[in-house]
Amino acid sequence: MDWKIFLEQAPSGGMTYLGWLWSGLFWTLAVSACAWVLAFTVGSVVGIARTTPLAWARALGTAYVELFRNIPLLVQMFLWYFVMPEVIPKAWGDWLKQDMPNLLTLPFAAQFSLWEFTAAVLCLGLYTASRVAEQVRSGIQSLPRGQVAAGLAMGLTLPQVYRHVTLPMAYRIVIPPMTSEFLTIFKNSSTALTIGVLELTAQSRQISEYTFKTFEAFTAATLIYIVITMTVILLMRTLERRVAVPGYIAQGGGH
Amino acid sequence: MAMIEIRNVSKWYGAFQVLKDCTSRVEKGEVVVVCGPSGSGKSTLIKTVNGLEPFQQGEIVVNGTSVGAAKTNLPKVRAQIGMVFQNFELFPHMSITDNLTLAQVKVLGRTREAAVEKGHKLLERVGLLNQKDKYPGQLSGGQQQRVAIARALSMDPIAMLFDEPTSALDPEMINEVLDVMVELAREGMTMMVVTHEMGFARKVAHRVVFMDHGQIVEDCTKDEFFGTPRSERAQAFLSKILHH
Numbered sequence: 001m002d003w004k005i006f007l008e009q010a011p012s013g014g015m016t017y018l019g020w021l022w023s024g025l026f027w028t029l030a031v032s033a034c035a036w037v038l039a040f041t042v043g044s045v046v047g048i049a050r051t052t053p054l055a056w057a058r059a060l061g062t063a064y065v066e067l068f069r070n071i072p073l074l075v076q077m078f079l080w081y082f083v084m085p086e087v088i089p090k091a092w093g094d095w096l097k098q099d100m101p102n103l104l105t106l107p108f109a110a111q112f113s114l115w116e117f118t119a120a121v122l123c124l125g126l127y128t129a130s131r132v133a134e135q136v137r138s139g140i141q142s143l144p145r146g147q148v149a150a151g152l153a154m155g156l157t158l159p160q161v162y163r164h165v166t167l168p169m170a171y172r173i174v175i176p177p178m179t180s181e182f183l184t185i186f187k188n189s190s191t192a193l194t195i196g197v198l199e200l201t202a203q204s205r206q207i208s209e210y211t212f213k214t215f216e217a218f219t220a221a222t223l224i225y226i227v228i229t230m231t232v233i234l235l236m237r238t239l240e241r242r243v244a245v246p247g248y249i250a251q252g253g254g255h
Numbered sequence: 256m257a258m259i260e261i262r263n264v265s266k267w268y269g270a271f272q273v274l275k276d277c278t279s280r281v282e283k284g285e286v287v288v289v290c291g292p293s294g295s296g297k298s299t300l301i302k303t304v305n306g307l308e309p310f311q312q313g314e315i316v317v318n319g320t321s322v323g324a325a326k327t328n329l330p331k332v333r334a335q336i337g338m339v340f341q342n343f344e345l346f347p348h349m350s351i352t353d354n355l356t357l358a359q360v361k362v363l364g365r366t367r368e369a370a371v372e373k374g375h376k377l378l379e380r381v382g383l384l385n386q387k388d389k390y391p392g393q394l395s396g397g398q399q400q401r402v403a404i405a406r407a408l409s410m411d412p413i414a415m416l417f418d419e420p421t422s423a424l425d426p427e428m429i430n431e432v433l434d435v436m437v438e439l440a441r442e443g444m445t446m447m448v449v450t451h452e453m454g455f456a457r458k459v460a461h462r463v464v465f466m467d468h469g470q471i472v473e474d475c476t477k478d479e480f481f482g483t484p485r486s487e488r489a490q491a492f493l494s495k496i497l498h499h
Contacts, residue, residue: 169346
């Protein structure tokens with residue numbers, strides 16, 4: 001084993017191989033965070049839509065979930081990156097491929113453009129949204145039906161009932177599965193390497209190819225992934241304890 | 256004019272008819288007890304009064320407003336009618352005080368201070384002011400139901416609906432809830448109460464409505480009901496629940 005390899009100068013980017021790993025980690029976190037914001041927002045809207053009394057909203061929500069969760073993630077990555085620019089009007093497709101990459105130079109020694117980054121975020125975010133939507137829906141539907149009735153009976157409107165009664169409990173209930181979804185989006189971000197985003201896995205592979213230190217390269221990546229996921233798990237446990245409802249037995253982490 | 260007027264109301268779940276041509280009324284200040292075997296439609300009937308359950312035929316008029324009409328502002332009607340549920344339905348993530356103030360602030364537009372003052376006054380009335388900072392999960396069933404009654408009263412309702420308010424309670428907690436309800440009735444609150452508590456009916460009801468298979472079989476004064484119920488079904492029901 002030769003861990004000192006990471007301190008050697010890498011052939012590009014003006015940094016060591018360790019620098020490559022940091023760059024990869026940065027882009028893994030950037031893709032995951034942006035995709036999570038998208039997934040959480042779209043997933044919440046879709047999940048809520050599936051619980052409303054509006055038939056058209058439920059149908060749209062169901063269509064969304066079934067479309068995005070039934071296509072393999074890797075295929076979706078290729079659809080966004082390779083196929084989408086060809087099926088939208090040509091001018092838009094050309095803009096995505098030619099002009100968007102020049103909008104800004106990505107920081108942290110990125111060897112790819114804003115377009116690859118955007119496609120990866122869209123793909124991961126909208127795919128994970130279908131899973132988040134199902135979590136949100138099941139959280140809402142796990143509440144006693146009488147809760148909504150009680151809110152309505154006091155004169156609250158249905159949106160007010162969602163805002164003050166249903167969602168605060170539903171989101172508390174789905175914190176554990178949401179944690180899993182975030183860990184999944186973080187690990188799934190490695191598929192972005194297939195469209196050229198040099199994130200952590202891609203950088204490890206690149207290091208292994210340049211140095212033939214396969215064991216060291218992928219061990220380092222593995223450890224970094226584990227450190228990040230463990231940190232997320234600890235943070236989410238803290239959050240769960242913070243928002244635990246006193247005396248509410250269905251919830252773990254309380255007292 | 257009656258406070259609650261139910262005229263020829265019918266309701267179907269698909270092909271199954273749960274309410275069959277129900278007609279009744281609750282005058283201002285009147286206490287009407289609705290009873291009957293389970294599945295008779297009494298809970299469904301009381302939920303049609305504030306539009307929680309839609310119905311396909313007939314009309315319900317509450318204080319001059321038709322509940323089923325398409326252009327009726329349902330939240331406005333509901334804000335005037337308090338409702339107490341079998342399973343309390345306090346909001347578990349809110350303190351007792353917040354449970355009491357939410358709708359006062361969001362629906363009636365009261366200030367937080369005024370809402371808290373009102374809420375605490377009502378908590379005191381049901382004997383639970385010392386629980387104001389607790390959460391529903393930390394209270395017993397009887398206490399939760401008393402809070403639920405206080406929550407409904409905090410909206411200054413013109414009438415109160417009770418949907419089996421003691422059915423989910425342990426026996427030793429039933430009386431503390433019934434005591435609050437009896438007091439309310441004696442103060443002249445207009446009440447429609449679905450319950451099996453015949454002691455309560457005897458004590459404060461003005462009229463008793465007996466339902467079976469979605470129909471109103473009896474609708475008479477308390478004395479008539481307990482004295483000489485006219486239908487066999489009501490007699491059978493009474494003998495079952497009174498003789499043990």
